[in-house]
Amino acid sequence: MVSGPPVRPGHRRYPPIPPARGPLVWVGRIIRWRIEIIATAGGLSLLSLLPDRPAWIPVYLLPLVAAIGCPQARRAAGGQFRGLAVRHRFQGLCLKSPLRTPRGWLPLVLGTVPHRDGRTEMYLWCRTGMSLELFVDHIPEIRVACFAPVVTVRPHDRWGHVLVVELRR
Numbered sequence: 503m504v505s506g507p508p509v510r511p512g513h514r515r516y517p518p519i520p521p522a523r524g525p526l527v528w529v530g531r532i533i534r535w536r537i538e539i540i541a542t543a544g545g546l547s548l549l550s551l552l553p554d555r556p557a558w559i560p561v562y563l564l565p566l567v568a569a570i571g572c573p574q575a576r577r578a579a580g581g582q583f584r585g586l587a588v589r590h591r592f593q594g595l596c597l598k599s600p601l602r603t604p605r606g607w608l609p610l611v612l613g614t615v616p617h618r619d620g621r622t623e624m625y626l627w628c629r630t631g632m633s634l635e636l637f638v639d640h641i642p643e644i645r646v647a648c649f650a651p652v653v654t655v656r657p658h659d660r661w662g663h664v665l666v667v668e669l670r671r
Contacts, residue, residue, distance in 0.1 A: 522607050530608070534590075588614055592624065592647060595644065595648075605631075610627035611626060621668055625658070628664070641655065653667065
């Protein structure tokens with residue numbers, strides 16, 4: 503008999519999984535941070551143009567001011583940032599928990615879709631060695647990591663290897 507901390511009902515014990523190693527890990531990190539990298543590169547390219555053309559500063563600031571003054575634009579941008587935060591928090595959870603393949607690879611987050619009613623759908627591509635039951639066993643951890651009181655995990659209607667994690671706020 504194995505001694506240790508008690509196991510919650512419906513919760514399985516998972517062996518420790520070492521993190522993935524190799525050059526493809528860096529490719530995965532770049533893919534996971536793609537939105538931030540593109541936004542930073544775009545912002546830096548705009549900043550490099552400002553000293554040459556100071557008269558263009560209002561043109562660059564106009565979309566920012568319009569977005570701040572327009573509630574619809576703020577809500578649209580806030581929904582995208584909420585999806586981005588959910589994706590990063592979920593991937594951080596996967597790095598620290600057994601939500602990985604036995605070789606240490608993370609599930610691929612295909613995208614997050616925020617909805618107006620406060621729910622966010624996250625589409626996951628499960629690699630070999632992952633299953634729906636793995637994610638269902640870790641719903642309490644997903645709830646805490648993604649700041650969502652209600653989390654449901656279901657298979658995609660069309661593709662069996664894609665899971666839909668629905669987070670309700």
